[in-house]
Amino acid sequence: MAKKPTLHSHSDQQAFDRILLLIATLLQNPGVGVSDRDEKLLNSDRQHNNALETVRIKLREFATKTGYEFPENYPSVPTIRKDLELLRRYGILDDRIYRWGYYLGTGALNPEELSAALNALAAQAKYQGNPIARRIYEQVLQRVRGLDLKLDGKFLYPVHQQLNRSIVSTDPVEMLAKGERQNTIFNQLETVEMAILQGQAIELSRSHDPYGGKRVGMMSLWPLQIIYYDIAWYLVCERLETGQLAISRLNRFKDYCQVLAPQRSLEMQFEKLQQVHQLLSQGWGLYLGDLAEQQGELAGNVEFQTVKVRFFSPVVPFILEGDRRHPTQKVHLGPKDATGQYEYVDYQVKLPPRSFREFMLWVYRHLHNAKVLFPAELVAQHRAAAQALIERYN
Numbered sequence: 001m002a003k004k005p006t007l008h009s010h011s012d013q014q015a016f017d018r019i020l021l022l023i024a025t026l027l028q029n030p031g032v033g034v035s036d037r038d039e040k041l042l043n044s045d046r047q048h049n050n051a052l053e054t055v056r057i058k059l060r061e062f063a064t065k066t067g068y069e070f071p072e073n074y075p076s077v078p079t080i081r082k083d084l085e086l087l088r089r090y091g092i093l094d095d096r097i098y099r100w101g102y103y104l105g106t107g108a109l110n111p112e113e114l115s116a117a118l119n120a121l122a123a124q125a126k127y128q129g130n131p132i133a134r135r136i137y138e139q140v141l142q143r144v145r146g147l148d149l150k151l152d153g154k155f156l157y158p159v160h161q162q163l164n165r166s167i168v169s170t171d172p173v174e175m176l177a178k179g180e181r182q183n184t185i186f187n188q189l190e191t192v193e194m195a196i197l198q199g200q201a202i203e204l205s206r207s208h209d210p211y212g213g214k215r216v217g218m219m220s221l222w223p224l225q226i227i228y229y230d231i232a233w234y235l236v237c238e239r240l241e242t243g244q245l246a247i248s249r250l251n252r253f254k255d256y257c258q259v260l261a262p263q264r265s266l267e268m269q270f271e272k273l274q275q276v277h278q279l280l281s282q283g284w285g286l287y288l289g290d291l292a293e294q295q296g297e298l299a300g301n302v303e304f305q306t307v308k309v310r311f312f313s314p315v316v317p318f319i320l321e322g323d324r325r326h327p328t329q330k331v332h333l334g335p336k337d338a339t340g341q342y343e344y345v346d347y348q349v350k351l352p353p354r355s356f357r358e359f360m361l362w363v364y365r366h367l368h369n370a371k372v373l374f375p376a377e378l379v380a381q382h383r384a385a386a387q388a389l390i391e392r393y394n
Contacts, residue, residue, distance in 0.1 A: 285358025
């Protein structure tokens with residue numbers, strides 16, 4: 001006698017429609033089910049019910065939109081909870097907490113968010129020459145071609161673009177195609193990235209030091225982050241032997257990266273990275289100072305000095321535009337001329353002495369339209385630079 005088939009809990013037509021519509025709702029509304037209430041309440045049953053009520057509302061809206069009419073107040077929140085557990089059991093949802101909203105797989109972005117993310121990725125791939133970003137962008141580009149066609153090219157149109165271009169070759173594939181392969185660490189980026197996330201120390205070989213400090217050869221360090229700044233890619237790191245934090249241009253390292261035995265937690269990595277960004281926020285430019293300067297500054301034992309520069313027309317409007325150059329900056333307006341334009345403005349900022357050199361590089365960009373007012377050491381430095389320029393022309 002044939003065995004009687006076992007009916008699935010969702011074999012009923014309405015239940016079957018409901019589970020498929022729930023899957024489609026999560027696909028169309030990534031992040032649905034996050035509550036706007038106080039995050040401290042997120043673990044409570046009431047809070048969970050509020051989140052599931054949002055899912056229920058979106059499900060009913062999507063069902064109506066696609067031509068399915070559910071009975072009033074159907075489905076209930078407990079039914080939604082059971083359906084989500086079913087999706088977990090079949091691997092459609094991961095077996096983890098979705099405290100900040102539900103989404104399927106890695107589909108955490110809606111089309112608008114994905115388009116913005118691809119714009120940013122395209123800039124890294126094309127202008128900053130990130131080889132890993134380029135490969136990922138090309139792969140994703142193939143997958144979304146159909147969506148772009150459906151939207152008449154609007155999905156991939158570069159509404160926003162970051163045009164800062166790297167001044168050195170960075171993409172090994174591009175270099176190989178041009179027959180210009182260079183002995184730089186860009187061939188080892190995946191190893192460096194993995195070491196950052198795994199909290200692994202690495203050994204690199206620095207080929208040259210344009211600052212004349214003879215910091216070349218082998219060095220052991222903790223890699224913390226890869227950043228793009230102005231014209232090039234840099235490695236944020238911590239010296240393994242001393243604990244000194246530093247930011248170094250990637251193209252100054254050779255095509256060599258050896259993973260070392262020391263390892264630490266990602267929490268420790270992030271703690272050190274936060275220290276780097278604190279120093280960056282307090283200073284000017286990328287130079288973080290020597291070890292003693294860093295330790296004193298992070299401990300709050302370094303007295304910042306007020307630096308004041310007077311900028312004259314015609315650069316005054318450009319100085320006034322930059323209202324977020326530094327968190328401590330103050331701008332004092334000078335008198336106006338007959339045309340109603342400011343004759344000058346005084347730009348004032350508090351900096352650690354380690355940042356004076358990079359700050360002055362910014363001042364030098366404005367040539368004769370800038371005059372340092374204090375401190376005295378920077379006044380003398382600026383005057384000497386101006387005199388040296390005159391002598392060079394003579």
